[in-house]
Amino acid sequence: MRKIFPADLLARDDRFVRLTTEERFSDPRNPGSRSGGRGATKLTPARPDAPDAARTLMHGIFMGEVQALEGAGRTCWDFETGDGPDDAPFQLKLDMARQCWDEARHTEISCKLMDWMGTELGEFSESTFLYEAACNPDPVLRLTGVNRALEGLAIDVFNTMKEFGDVAGDPVLEFCEDWMLADEVTHVKMGSDWLRRLTEKDKDRRERALEFQRVVDKLFSLGGFRGEDDDSPIRLARRFRELAGFDKSEMDDLAEISRQAKQDAEAMRERLAAQAG
Amino acid sequence: MADPKKARAPFAPWDRRELPGSFSVEESARRVGNYKWIEMKLFEVLGGWVATVPELDVKMRLGTHCYHHAWHAELWHKRLPELREMNQDRLTEPPNDELVAFVDAMTEPEAPESTIEKLVGVYRVLIPHKIAAYTYHLNNTSTITDAPTIRSLKFALQDEFEDWRDGEMLIQSLIETDEEVDRAVQHQARLEKLMLAAGGIAGPGSIGSSYAATEEAHA
Numbered sequence: 001m002r003k004i005f006p007a008d009l010l011a012r013d014d015r016f017v018r019l020t021t022e023e024r025f026s027d028p029r030n031p032g033s034r035s036g037g038r039g040a041t042k043l044t045p046a047r048p049d050a051p052d053a054a055r056t057l058m059h060g061i062f063m064g065e066v067q068a069l070e071g072a073g074r075t076c077w078d079f080e081t082g083d084g085p086d087d088a089p090f091q092l093k094l095d096m097a098r099q100c101w102d103e104a105r106h107t108e109i110s111c112k113l114m115d116w117m118g119t120e121l122g123e124f125s126e127s128t129f130l131y132e133a134a135c136n137p138d139p140v141l142r143l144t145g146v147n148r149a150l151e152g153l154a155i156d157v158f159n160t161m162k163e164f165g166d167v168a169g170d171p172v173l174e175f176c177e178d179w180m181l182a183d184e185v186t187h188v189k190m191g192s193d194w195l196r197r198l199t200e201k202d203k204d205r206r207e208r209a210l211e212f213q214r215v216v217d218k219l220f221s222l223g224g225f226r227g228e229d230d231d232s233p234i235r236l237a238r239r240f241r242e243l244a245g246f247d248k249s250e251m252d253d254l255a256e257i258s259r260q261a262k263q264d265a266e267a268m269r270e271r272l273a274a275q276a277g
Numbered sequence: 278m279a280d281p282k283k284a285r286a287p288f289a290p291w292d293r294r295e296l297p298g299s300f301s302v303e304e305s306a307r308r309v310g311n312y313k314w315i316e317m318k319l320f321e322v323l324g325g326w327v328a329t330v331p332e333l334d335v336k337m338r339l340g341t342h343c344y345h346h347a348w349h350a351e352l353w354h355k356r357l358p359e360l361r362e363m364n365q366d367r368l369t370e371p372p373n374d375e376l377v378a379f380v381d382a383m384t385e386p387e388a389p390e391s392t393i394e395k396l397v398g399v400y401r402v403l404i405p406h407k408i409a410a411y412t413y414h415l416n417n418t419s420t421i422t423d424a425p426t427i428r429s430l431k432f433a434l435q436d437e438f439e440d441w442r443d444g445e446m447l448i449q450s451l452i453e454t455d456e457e458v459d460r461a462v463q464h465q466a467r468l469e470k471l472m473l474a475a476g477g478i479a480g481p482g483s484i485g486s487s488y489a490a491t492e493e494a495h496a
Binding site: 001002005009010011012013066069070072073074075076077078081090093094096097098100101103104105107108111121131 | 324339345351
């Protein structure tokens with residue numbers, strides 16, 4: 001089996017529908033799409049489309065779990081074990097194997113929740129951006145891109161979904177999201193710890209890793225759908241991020257990235273409206 | 278209650294543990310180093326295969342089992358210094374080149390159509406050999422002096438039995454035609470021959486020798 005497995009070869013059965021990132025962002029139903037999307041406001045039970053929006057998000061969570069499982073698994077395989085710059089330390093691989101188990105459980109939980117919420121595998125599309133971040137040839141960049149940026153996003157998403165379960169009177173959803181949230185905090189903390197340990201004597205590498213994290217964070221801010229405004233569809237979960245090793249300035253930066261992404265999206269929508277008019 | 282000052286035997290009547298064992302400290306350490314090596318190879322390939330198998334239930338099982346074997350590797354890693362091997366990397370090695378050839382062949386399949394071969398290699402060849410070697414060690418080492426290894430072997434064996442059953446059931450559920458039966462059998466036979474050449478996961482003597490006692494009796 002080769003090292004570094006390309007995203008377009010990720011193995012799926014016939015139910016899965018894969019879209020490119022471009023196609024996904026062009027779909028007006030998706031949060032962060034160029035036309036705003038139905039998920040561009042806070043997810044509350046009062047929204048007329050709340051059940052459908054929640055199912056869309058649940059399906060997205062499921063796909064994220066599958067790819068997170070695949071990404072963690074590849075980190076076990078893609079690198080030689082060792083302390084060299086191109087290697088992954090033994091303990092890091094053990095952490096990634098642990099993450100494999102966690103993500104496998106999350107995939108199982110997500111399958112059950114999709115049934116519970118009335119959606120099914122393949123009803124919504126899959127894009128492979130999460131896994132692509134897990135293909136970086138530098139293990140530190142892989143850890144910051146996936147464990148800090150994307151698993152950090154998962155903290156925000158699960159916290160939002162848990163609150164939605166609470167407000168909507170869905171104890172099953174709230175219960176499951178709370179358990180997955182606990183695991184995500186662990187995964188983000190792994191990323192924070194490994195970033196610190198592996199770049200302790202290499203400031204350039206640390207800066208490259210943090211820059212990669214910023215790029216991933218920006219791409220996943222998706223038109224500002226993650227933020228701190230009252231109407232943000234996904235709320236930045238500061239308390240849980242702090243538990244996972246984020247400091248205040250990092251969270252302020254993230255909030256700023258989201259604000260900027262929201263402004264960019266609004267400007268684009270105005271331009272498109274003007275062109276259409 | 279009996280008089281608390283009354284002398285009692287150090288070993289209760291039901292405690293039949295004995296001092297003698299088949300393995301010296303060095304031999305136990307050598308085997309533990311081999312175990313760590315094969316557990317590492319196994320968890321790495323299970324993790325790598327997750328992205329390559331289209332069957333969702335298999336994908337999730339491989340992710341779960343990946344951690345089991347990583348945890349076993351960690352148990353053996355921690356045991357090595359307790360067996361006087363302070364450089365854990367020194368004994369983390371295959372017993373011979375033949376086992377490396379086995380692992381290379383087992384980890385070779387990648388295509389999404391080769392899930393049967395992937396599972397057969399692990400669950401019909403490697404894991405049965407791990408169960409055999411771990412059981413031999415468990416039943417032959419000193420139950421008193423090597424108790425920490427025994428404890429780890431028991432933890433590992435519990436996972437191995439459960440994972441073997443999971444894997445075997447997945448294989449049975451995937452095989453639907455005579456041709457697939459042949460594929461599974463041929464791949465198993467190819468890998469089994471490589472394992473035979475290696476002598477088991479700890480090399481020749483992985484499960485002792487059934488002929489040794491007879492030879493000794495005739496000597």
